Amino acid sequence: xxxxxxxxxxxxxxxxxxxxxxxxxxxxxxxxxxxxxxxxxxxxxxxxxxxxxxxxxxxxxxxxxxxxxxxxxxxxxxxxxxxxxxxxxxxxxxxxxxxxxxxxxxxxxxxxxxxxxxxxxxxxxxxxxxxxxxxxxxxxxxxx
Numbered sequence: 001x002x003x004x005x006x007x008x009x010x011x012x013x014x015x016x017x018x019x020x021x022x023x024x025x026x027x028x029x030x031x032x033x034x035x036x037x038x039x040x041x042x043x044x045x046x047x048x049x050x051x052x053x054x055x056x057x058x059x060x061x062x063x064x065x066x067x068x069x070x071x072x073x074x075x076x077x078x079x080x081x082x083x084x085x086x087x088x089x090x091x092x093x094x095x096x097x098x099x100x101x102x103x104x105x106x107x108x109x110x111x112x113x114x115x116x117x118x119x120x121x122x123x124x125x126x127x128x129x130x131x132x133x134x135x136x137x138x139x140x141x142x143x144x
Contacts, residue, residue, distance in 0.1 A: 050080035084115035
């Protein structure tokens with residue numbers, strides 16, 4: 001009896017990536033917190049851990065959260081320290097291999113967890129970004 005077809009493999013891979021990222025994001029459990037128009041982070045008891053100073057924030061993935069202020073994005077750690085300066089026009093979350101996409105002036109870069117440019121316009125070590133129509137993983141496209 002055959003349980004899975006070859007067509008289901010990409011979907012299982014995507015499910016695994018999202019579940020892995022979600023479980024990893026919950027380790028440490030800091031959640032986005034909004035006060036007025038600004039965002040920071042609180043723990044699960046709603047104690048503010050990182051004072052709301054940002055226009056927007058993302059969840060923590062692999063000890064880095066994407067933050068935005070004055071139309072520039074960068075990354076902070078769970079102590080609220082700016083690890084990668086707010087210098088990019090847009091960027092993505094870090095993948096399991098410690099790399100993320102970041103964009104400056106329309107040019108795409110693959111950065112590591114310290115903000116160093118590792119490769120330009122190449123596959124970014126398992127990191128993913130959300131496209132308008134689906135998900136792009138290392139230049140292989142699957143429509144969802």
